[in-house]
Amino acid sequence: MQITFELNNETVCLDVDPLRPLLDVLREELGLTGTKRGCGEGECGACAVLVNDRLVNSCLLPVGAVVHGRVMTIEGFRQTGAYQRLAEAFTEAGAVQCGFCTPGMILAAAALLRRNSQPDETEIRAALAGNLCRCTGLNMIVEAVQLAARRGGAPW
Amino acid sequence: MKPPEHTATPGNDIADPVARPDAAAKCAGTARYLADLAVPGMLHARTVRSTRPRARITSRRLPPLPAGFFVVEARDIPGRNRIRMLDDDWPFFAEDIVNHIGEPILLVVGPEAEATAMIASRVIIEYEDLPPILSLDDALAGLAPPLYGEDNCFAEYSFHKGDLPQARRAARQMVKDGFSTGFQEHLYLEPQGVLAVPEAGRLTVYGSMQCPYYVKKAVEQAVGEGRHHVRIVQTVTGGAFGGKEDYPSLLAGQAAVAALKSGRPVRLVLDRTEDIAATTKRHPSRIDFTTFLDENDDLLGMDVDILLDGGAYSGLSSVVLQRAMFAASGVYRVPHLHVHGRVLATNQVPAGAFRGFGAPQAFFAIEMHLENIALRLGLDPLEYKLRHALRRGDRTCTDGLVRGAVRLPEMATRLCEAAGYPAKQAAYTAGQGRYRRGIGLSLCYHGCGFTGQGEELIQGTIALHKRADDAVEIRVAATEMGQGAQTVLPKIVAHSLGIPLDQIHYENPDTDIVPDSGPTVASRTTMIVGGLLREAALDLKRHWQSGRVMDIRRTYHHPPHIHWDQEHFRGDAYPEYAWGVNVVEVEVDLLTGLVRVIKIWAQFDVGAPMDERTLRGQMEGGIAQGLGYALWEKLEVDDGRVQQQRIRDYTIPTFMDMPPVESGSVYNPYEFGPFGAKGAGELTLVGVAPAVAAAVQQAIGCPVDMIPVTPEMILRRIRNRKHAKPDSEIPPESSPRSRSRADT
Numbered sequence: 011m012q013i014t015f016e017l018n019n020e021t022v023c024l025d026v027d028p029l030r031p032l033l034d035v036l037r038e039e040l041g042l043t044g045t046k047r048g049c050g051e052g053e054c055g056a057c058a059v060l061v062n063d064r065l066v067n068s069c070l071l072p073v074g075a076v077v078h079g080r081v082m083t084i085e086g087f088r089q090t091g092a093y094q095r096l097a098e099a100f101t102e103a104g105a106v107q108c109g110f111c112t113p114g115m116i117l118a119a120a121a122l123l124r125r126n127s128q129p130d131e132t133e134i135r136a137a138l139a140g141n142l143c144r145c146t147g148l149n150m151i152v153e154a155v156q157l158a159a160r161r162g163g164a165p166w
Numbered sequence: 167m168k169p170p171e172h173t174a175t176p177g178n179d180i181a182d183p184v185a186r187p188d189a190a191a192k193c194a195g196t197a198r199y200l201a202d203l204a205v206p207g208m209l210h211a212r213t214v215r216s217t218r219p220r221a222r223i224t225s226r227r228l229p230p231l232p233a234g235f236f237v238v239e240a241r242d243i244p245g246r247n248r249i250r251m252l253d254d255d256w257p258f259f260a261e262d263i264v265n266h267i268g269e270p271i272l273l274v275v276g277p278e279a280e281a282t283a284m285i286a287s288r289v290i291i292e293y294e295d296l297p298p299i300l301s302l303d304d305a306l307a308g309l310a311p312p313l314y315g316e317d318n319c320f321a322e323y324s325f326h327k328g329d330l331p332q333a334r335r336a337a338r339q340m341v342k343d344g345f346s347t348g349f350q351e352h353l354y355l356e357p358q359g360v361l362a363v364p365e366a367g368r369l370t371v372y373g374s375m376q377c378p379y380y381v382k383k384a385v386e387q388a389v390g391e392g393r394h395h396v397r398i399v400q401t402v403t404g405g406a407f408g409g410k411e412d413y414p415s416l417l418a419g420q421a422a423v424a425a426l427k428s429g430r431p432v433r434l435v436l437d438r439t440e441d442i443a444a445t446t447k448r449h450p451s452r453i454d455f456t457t458f459l460d461e462n463d464d465l466l467g468m469d470v471d472i473l474l475d476g477g478a479y480s481g482l483s484s485v486v487l488q489r490a491m492f493a494a495s496g497v498y499r500v501p502h503l504h505v506h507g508r509v510l511a512t513n514q515v516p517a518g519a520f521r522g523f524g525a526p527q528a529f530f531a532i533e534m535h536l537e538n539i540a541l542r543l544g545l546d547p548l549e550y551k552l553r554h555a556l557r558r559g560d561r562t563c564t565d566g567l568v569r570g571a572v573r574l575p576e577m578a579t580r581l582c583e584a585a586g587y588p589a590k591q592a593a594y595t596a597g598q599g600r601y602r603r604g605i606g607l608s609l610c611y612h613g614c615g616f617t618g619q620g621e622e623l624i625q626g627t628i629a630l631h632k633r634a635d636d637a638v639e640i641r642v643a644a645t646e647m648g649q650g651a652q653t654v655l656p657k658i659v660a661h662s663l664g665i666p667l668d669q670i671h672y673e674n675p676d677t678d679i680v681p682d683s684g685p686t687v688a689s690r691t692t693m694i695v696g697g698l699l700r701e702a703a704l705d706l707k708r709h710w711q712s713g714r715v716m717d718i719r720r721t722y723h724h725p726p727h728i729h730w731d732q733e734h735f736r737g738d739a740y741p742e743y744a745w746g747v748n749v750v751e752v753e754v755d756l757l758t759g760l761v762r763v764i765k766i767w768a769q770f771d772v773g774a775p776m777d778e779r780t781l782r783g784q785m786e787g788g789i790a791q792g793l794g795y796a797l798w799e800k801l802e803v804d805d806g807r808v809q810q811q812r813i814r815d816y817t818i819p820t821f822m823d824m825p826p827v828e829s830g831s832v833y834n835p836y837e838f839g840p841f842g843a844k845g846a847g848e849l850t851l852v853g854v855a856p857a858v859a860a861a862v863q864q865a866i867g868c869p870v871d872m873i874p875v876t877p878e879m880i881l882r883r884i885r886n887r888k889h890a891k892p893d894s895e896i897p898p899e900s901s902p903r904s905r906s907r908a909d910t
Contacts, residue, residue, distance in 0.1 A: 136821075
């Protein structure tokens, strides 16, 4: 089936099974491996992408559900000023260790800051709660998002 | 001999944080993990696993295999069907007998991943069941034929210090206590995976791993020694925590054999469910104490019995047991000591390495035991613990010498002030109402580097390669798995040479390039490997000739004062110790049994931090894993089957669970560590569980003698106290075994 959607600000048209998870299409058909597969069941958030500006676990979403929608993966997001601000904050706050959760975590933070540029700690924790990290102990990631928000000025 | 041209120091203090060299690629999603690699002509492998805990395979029936698909099993192994580890009992593929559910029987390999998985799901294995050993109780009862040797025991040791029978006679009081701990799953975010690529006469295995040379030896054994040039390359590794110390050897051997059979690259990546159900876990334990006190209520003697559940294959169990035994009497001076330990075989998922390596079990037990003794005597636990804590010049449990300063008293005092421990400790004992608070404290150490004779056996070797452009390459087998090796080791070299950090290069290890500096385990990377790098860098600096290619190698030997008798477990079990203090405050809802962690305070002595931010990452991350171990991470094996096979069932701490953590370190340099550094990676997990358990115990006023401390367990304990009679619902292995506070 022909499926058309906007991926990282470009229109893509693919002939794929509409029930294939978006994650598999991104990684295997399109070679976009920045989106990670941690569980394949929507539990870890490593596969998180933005669909119409909302955070989605791409392993659970059939690609047919994004027809005519806007998908942003880390490969597209990293071109933005918002990414630069977040990547700097993640690095400075020690929010990156093994890195496997990091692209999804950065997109989760972006989705939050886009709707709430000055979140409090509780709001940050709630927004990131679907993204697991086994290395950092998590509080340093909260601090990274606080740091990015405090610096402001980014076009979330 | 000329001094280096560049003498600019990369920072005034080595502890000053620098940006992680790997952070940019990890943020941007350009870091290539194993599953991100695809090479032309690559095949996909899927494992067919045992569904029986112990059985003889009577037949296997394959569905029709489309062209290009094939299977790989034990008889395809050209070399030995045994993973090279301490004891070669673990096969790459089951032969006629399976010994645990999830044990690999064969691989289905083919050009499409989905079709491969579909075919694997249709393979039918028929079994003839054999009497299984499904628990430690089964193993102790000895009704089923042994799995290992004649006594079903992977390892059994004991050691003595002083004269325990004499202490028993002289004692004024005897206190008995017993504790148990459960499995723990690593749950690194990146599932395990390898990619084997055959080329003419060569075989390269890429993989997510901690120990490239362990993998190399295992693959060589699988494909036949000397028949192929085996090269191992570590890919960016998405967390490991010990879980990628042993198991990648199995996966690499399997994929290597499949690649040789087909002549094509073969990728084997585990699904999360497979990874949880089939890869190694932290050993469950039972630890019993009989402790003798003198007329001043001081520790006179202690008899400790440790029992570990090793699962189906021996793996690293014997060394895990040794580390648990050398932690059995904790940080305390016990003049007369006997420690006995065993690891038994069961038809369950094999237990293996996990951050702490036996020490978390032992420290949970000894810290709760000391807590219980103090409370029974009506004394403040902190005061009682510090009264017996080791000091410089004391003898360790194995009669080794405590050479460095022990700064536990000031660390504990500082922490208790910050936490308001004394006042809370006094106030919370008399808690009222539905929500009860508790505060707990633990003291711990972690032996840095391999246990016992390990470092001398492995003789880790490192190299520095100076290029003509005066950049310096670090050549070590130590892996970056998130902990920060690629941040810390280059800093050690840059600071030793006095050249900028960006002139130091440290790639993921490739065994064609790097010497065997030993595995990335045992909190040894900074202290041992980093120490060798510093020596080599100082040597390079002395002989530095700009524009010339230079190579320096160094091999580790213990400092001359370290003595160890492996036969009697006597002497310095570790070259040095890192120390920790944890304080945890909790609030327990007596109606639901839910524990809310209010805050954690922690102080560590890791010698000297090599990077403050990296160290904080180790502290916070280790504390989070310790907290999960204490409260939430329950993994049960019933009838040989792992019950929690998904992330939704096995709950690691999330953003909503983590309390504020106030962590810090004291400066206490180790003479033989680089810039004074000791080990830091494991220490931070070790002491959390006992502090949590002590806090919960205080809050609920009932003994906590097992972890994880689940709401169900808390409610059972409260109900037991109310009814003051045995609860028939409690299975024997989880019944209260604490005897010292049975009256509370």
